[in-house]
Amino acid sequence: MLIAFFTNNYKPFVGGVPIAIENTARMLRRRGHRVLIFAPDYDGDVQDEPDVFRVLSIKNFNNTPFSLPLPLTLRPAYDLDTLSQVDVVHVHHPFLLGMSGLQLARAYNLPVVFTYHTQYEKYIHYLPFPQQMTAELAIRLSTRFANSCDAVIAPSSDIRKTLIERGVQVPVHVLPTGVDLQKFRGGQKDFLRKKFNLSAETQIVLTVSRLAKEKNISFLIRAFVRLCTYNSQAVFVLVGRGDAEDDLKALARDLGIANRVYFAGELVGKELVSAYKGADVFVFASTTETQGLVVLESMACGVPPVVVDAPGVRDFVHPGVNGFMVPEDGEADFAERVLTLLDDEALRKALGAEALKTARRWSLRQTTSKLERIYKSLSAKGQPRGKRERFIMLRELISYQFEKLLEEVDKLF
Structure with missing residues (x-):
């Protein structure tokens, strides 16, 4: 045709x-x-x-x-x-x-x-x-x-x-x-650790997004502040660029967590795959999507997502099965779900395995x-x-x- x-x-x-x-x-x-x-x-x-x-x-x-x-x-x-x-x-x-x-x-x-x-x-x-x-x-x-x-x-x-x-x-x-599953094979799990000189014990919370107002990334930073109270090993890595980048950096500074929030810029190809593969948990808070494609990409890499309950993710994120979903106004709940995954390696691996199965059902x-x-x-x-x-x-x-x-x-x- x-x-x-x-x-x-x-x-x-x-x-x-x-x-x-x-x-x-x-x-x-x-x-x-x-x-x-x-x-x-x-x-x-x-x-x-x-x-x-x-x-x-x-x-x-x-x-x-x-x-x-x-x-x-x-x-x-x-x-x-x-x-x-x-x-x-x-x-x-x-x-x-x-x-x-x-x-x-x-x-x-x-x-x-x-x-x-x-x-x-x-x-x-x-x-x-x-x-x-x-x-x-x-x-x-x-x-x-x-x-x-x-x-x-x-x-x-x-x-x-x-x-x-x-x-x-x-x-x-x-x-x-x-998701084009072939694109998300391979990758280097230590890519982000080498890029930002992070120790092997550091736990990585990742998001991939255009850094813009409608993507609700400020929600993720505020939730991460709550997480930092209970977890001293976690860092938050943001992949992407956008007109809200300076404001988000300022927010991290104002909240006292700038040393634990890393802006990786745009990553493509194998570097993006490596970023996904090196994450422990993927987070996503946009409520404006018709489909949260990056969530599916993280799942294709076996990384369990924690997302805000919104139209773009409900079809493929199943709470407690392949990830977690929290209400739009639930910063505390969001932080708690991320902490649950960071603290329980067995649960993280189990949900990650189910996430990968889900991505295969939604293959390109x-x-x-x-x-x-x-x-x-x-x-x-x-x-x-x-x-x-x-x-x-x-x-x-x-x-x-x-x-x-x-x-x-x-x-x-």
Whole structure:
């Protein structure tokens, strides 16, 4: 099959969506399919890749690491007549290049799959617009966009439920991004110990994340303070970079634990695998994810996770079986669960072994097979296509403003 991906995030930007797209495209190509990727351009030396087509973009939009692609510049990047040969268009966002992908697919009567990677209403602080309005519009736009596609992929059952409650009526398939188990073989367990000159007795609590406000890493640091009261051997290692890094370092200093909190920066490839393999416990507190992919990666390395109860992890973290899960406001409970694992090696190994079994059930090979079946069912000749809508964003904005006007009028009477 010839498959066209349209995404607003891709390498070298580091995040869950680019990783999911890269991994899925690689596995589809291994299985004999050709995958075209239309993505933004970024600052610096962006490596050319076969079948990856960069679109002119506003780089570092609003002083963030994001690039804002300009869809009107898409045409020079690739001979779009080739889209007539495409079997399926897979869009990964409901605006910008996602909107371009939808419109081009409808022009050629091609099936469109939309993966709902992001709870957009929880990322509005990156935009220079009124937050309440932007959050409400993000929900309305993504719902209307989803209903213009032929199928929607939700990375978790909680997200599927949310989309249906919001009014998505096309088929919604639960399909997370799987873990490429081959990538997480090997590794050097002493990598972090050598990097930070840690003793063999030191216990390592690890998180891997973009260091950003919405990732709730301050929760992890505050929980680690509680842990330090009872455990003098543990350190907290953070892998990743982001605009909140300086604030997180300041928080660690203010709480008096800067000497036990280590910032490793971005790690990729075998260094990232080695970081996972060297950890005793993995921790994750984000409540904004549609899927906590890094949690699955840690489980693929046999490391038991302690997570905050949230939609992105409930499908694969089973408390007391392969990890622990605590309420969103439970810093003390979180610290206690991490301590339990650090203090009980037998329990840590048992939960780690179950975590590895779970990761194998969510392998990239398995999830890609399911994705193939979705593609093939939609590309069958004679299948009806979703409705063609133009100016989705503009129409939602006008509708929203009209409803707000009516609300204000109602208050007058």
